[in-house]
Amino acid sequence: xxxxxxxxxxxxxxxxxxxxxxxxxxxxxxxxxxxxxxxxxxxxxxxxxxxxxxxxxxxxxxxxxxxxxxxxxxxx
Amino acid sequence: xxxxxxxxxxxxxxxxxxxxxxxxxxxxxxxxxxxxxxxxxxxxxxxxxxxxxxxxxxxxxxxxxxxxxxxxxxxxxxxxxxxxxxxxxxxxxxxxxxxxxxxxxxxxxxxxxxxxxxxxxxxxxxxxxxxxxxxxxxxxxxxxxxxxxxxxxxxxxxxxxxxxxxxxxxxxxxxxxxxxxxxxxxxxxxxxxxxxxxxxxxxxxxxxxxxxxxxxxxxxxxxxxxxxxxxxxxxxxxxxxxxxxxxxxxxxxxxxxxxxxxxxxxxxxxxxxxxxxxxxxxxxxxxxxxxxxxxxxxxxxxxxxxxxxxxxxxxxxxxxxxxxxxxxxxxxxxxxxxxxxxxxxxxxxxxxxxxxxxxxxxxxxxxxxxxxxxxxxxxxxxxxxxxxxxxxxxxxxxxxxxxxxxxxxxxxxxxxxxxxxxxxxxxxxxxxxxxxxxxxxxxxxxxxxxxxxxxxxxxxxxxxxxxxxxxxxxxxxxxxxxxxxxxxxxxxxxxxxxxxxxxxxxxxxxxxxxxxxxxxxxxxxxxxxxxxxxxxxxxxxxxxxxxxxxxxxxxxxxxxxxxxxxxxxxxxxxxxxxxxxxxxxxxxxxxxxxxxxxxxxxxxxxxxxxxxxxxxxxxxxxxxxxxxxxxxxxxxxxxxxxxxxxxxxxxxxxxxxxxxxxxxxxxxxxxxxxxxxxxxxxxxxxxxxxxxxxxxxxxxxxxxxxxxxxxxxxxxxxxx
Numbered sequence: 192x193x194x195x196x197x198x199x200x201x202x203x204x205x206x207x208x209x210x211x212x213x214x215x216x217x218x219x220x221x222x223x224x225x226x227x228x229x230x231x232x233x234x235x236x237x238x239x240x241x242x243x244x245x246x247x248x249x250x251x252x253x254x255x256x257x258x259x260x261x262x263x264x265x266x267x
Numbered sequence: 268x269x270x271x272x273x274x275x276x277x278x279x280x281x282x283x284x285x286x287x288x289x290x291x292x293x294x295x296x297x298x299x300x301x302x303x304x305x306x307x308x309x310x311x312x313x314x315x316x317x318x319x320x321x322x323x324x325x326x327x328x329x330x331x332x333x334x335x336x337x338x339x340x341x342x343x344x345x346x347x348x349x350x351x352x353x354x355x356x357x358x359x360x361x362x363x364x365x366x367x368x369x370x371x372x373x374x375x376x377x378x379x380x381x382x383x384x385x386x387x388x389x390x391x392x393x394x395x396x397x398x399x400x401x402x403x404x405x406x407x408x409x410x411x412x413x414x415x416x417x418x419x420x421x422x423x424x425x426x427x428x429x430x431x432x433x434x435x436x437x438x439x440x441x442x443x444x445x446x447x448x449x450x451x452x453x454x455x456x457x458x459x460x461x462x463x464x465x466x467x468x469x470x471x472x473x474x475x476x477x478x479x480x481x482x483x484x485x486x487x488x489x490x491x492x493x494x495x496x497x498x499x500x501x502x503x504x505x506x507x508x509x510x511x512x513x514x515x516x517x518x519x520x521x522x523x524x525x526x527x528x529x530x531x532x533x534x535x536x537x538x539x540x541x542x543x544x545x546x547x548x549x550x551x552x553x554x555x556x557x558x559x560x561x562x563x564x565x566x567x568x569x570x571x572x573x574x575x576x577x578x579x580x581x582x583x584x585x586x587x588x589x590x591x592x593x594x595x596x597x598x599x600x601x602x603x604x605x606x607x608x609x610x611x612x613x614x615x616x617x618x619x620x621x622x623x624x625x626x627x628x629x630x631x632x633x634x635x636x637x638x639x640x641x642x643x644x645x646x647x648x649x650x651x652x653x654x655x656x657x658x659x660x661x662x663x664x665x666x667x668x669x670x671x672x673x674x675x676x677x678x679x680x681x682x683x684x685x686x687x688x689x690x691x692x693x694x695x696x697x698x699x700x701x702x703x704x705x706x707x708x709x710x711x712x713x714x715x716x717x718x719x720x721x722x723x724x725x726x727x728x729x730x731x732x733x734x735x736x737x738x739x740x741x742x743x744x745x746x747x748x749x750x751x752x753x754x755x756x757x758x759x760x761x762x763x764x765x766x767x768x769x770x771x772x773x774x775x776x777x778x779x780x781x782x783x784x785x786x787x788x789x790x791x792x793x794x795x796x797x798x799x800x801x802x803x804x805x806x807x808x809x810x811x812x813x814x815x816x817x818x819x820x821x822x823x824x825x826x827x828x829x830x831x832x833x834x835x836x837x838x839x840x841x842x843x844x845x846x847x848x849x850x851x852x853x854x855x856x857x858x859x860x861x862x863x864x865x866x867x868x869x870x871x872x873x874x875x876x877x878x879x880x881x882x883x884x885x886x887x888x889x890x891x892x893x894x895x896x897x898x899x900x901x902x903x904x905x906x907x908x909x910x911x912x913x914x915x916x917x918x919x920x921x922x923x924x925x926x927x928x929x930x931x932x933x934x935x936x937x938x939x940x941x942x943x944x945x946x947x948x949x950x951x952x953x954x955x956x957x958x959x960x961x962x963x964x965x966x967x968x969x970x971x972x973x974x975x976x977x978x979x980x981x982x983x984x985x986x987x
Contacts, residue, residue, distance in 0.1 A: 216513065218333075220518075222330060223521055234545060234643075236643050237644060243762060248367065248368055250366075250762060252758070256757075257757045
């Protein structure tokens, strides 16, 4: 089972399930991280955390820990 | 009663250029104040270039109207005129064309409220460079509300927006309709909750119901109990039916956006310039080298470049004080004006060079887009102690002075992050501690070298810097887990495009911050200065100084008129000053503190210095000068002062200033909250006396305990 945190830079993935604590999960949903959406990992901070993602043509950075709760669809 | 001018609320996501637009719309008429009840700044200004008065309110940026914290709650209250706010006659949603979808999500929430709304489609130029073409007419048709394309820095486009605002105030646009249709199940939830919002405008009731489904927690004590119960019931029912309401609502809005985006936006693939720049600036080696260079420049500005300006302020104040003494007859009035009043104003103005330089630095970093990268680079390190990545800049500035650094915590958005940073900032080794450290180290640490290379004195100095950093980080970790616990907020960060900082907006920041400091913290600093002056100047002529005064009169009479004062006379003047200080209220306080402070190795003379240092740490040096009878105008390098300190004895004949006392005193100065200006600024920035009182209490207690441990354990181990 792969999560957003497992993406390599410039790799794409399609969101399957959005997990995490309610308040932050809700916030991510509102930023466009909804199931079925394609997400690209754009940057990794020099110290390995946080990560910058592109979702619906917008960029947002979150920490690895939170990204691990966003699960990707299995690629066929 | 005169009618208040109509109110226009400017809302939008963070980083949409909303504040730039607000500044351009209102010009220099901005009034900065706090929102009722909480200390989040509220900016209000008059719309420029229209023929009748219109007030514009800059609502803090938010990604969503779903709100948990005080700061975010403002957006909802401001839009609907709840919680004592005035309802806006027109809402202007600022949309960033470069992040259209996410911005539209927020716009949909506003449209759902059914208020008269106008969309300002901002950053069209940046969007075009990024290959994004947005058709404003098509967007207006799709959303059913007027859309005005803008560029925050383009005067013509801004004035077109101002005209549009005036036009739509005179003739309101049709109330927006709910753009998307909820599913039947969701509609049932909304209809069930809508009656709970009978106090809101009718058109907004269903939107508020939807808002409550996402915002109100069953455990939320701030919401009305009836609303809480109903929301909890709907949430439970939804869960029972395997529905996920948060996901349903967010997905429905994005579904609408995805379905309609093709009508108004076309994209051509381009490489983002910021990505190229970030390949270097966020590179593990090049990026950190650039980061360190930039920080070093900022630190240099604060530490060295401010020096000439500080000298200028001090020189000017000294001249003013001298002039006052020339004009006024010698006596208490002249002393009060020259020392307390002019001295107090000087104590305020002396911070301005560093405050201005720090805000030039912060302003350039924020405006250029680099500040977000600082957070991106430093997050991993800073969060280990519970601090925000952005807190790095104020913490670094703390090495120069805590005052500008505390003002600099405004770069942090959350109140809890700001408070935590403020509480530990005064532990950083500020430049006012340097003269104190220099004097104590010179007087108590032997000037020997270790292994023939390292001077023992400079090692102690270095040790004090390391000690302060370690303690500050520990304090942050402890306070962040106890007093300032708060909900753990995961990081959410946007790395905006780089751009050339605008001199106008940096200038505005510097001007506003300096002004606020002088107005609001300045008055408290002035008051403290007057009180401290009173404590060290009264009673005016203690009996103990009378014999010395008589002798001075005799000597002065014996001296030929117009001659330079003799050495004996100067010496006597110093002894009189010492006697006056010893018997002043501050001196008595120093003596009264002996039972508390002697376990730290401090005698009454040190205590007087410590009490006086509350005015400002560096005052310790001149207090020591007065007490040891070498005059108040000594500096920390004065050899006669060091000799007197080295010769000073306790009643039992042992020397006062031993290496162990020195170390204990150094530790005390490193940790104690010995700075009234810091307290004044924290009061202003935290909006009350609670946090500065806490800060003073915890730092003083920490200082006492640490010095006690050093002195007592050191003594047990046989050091002296």
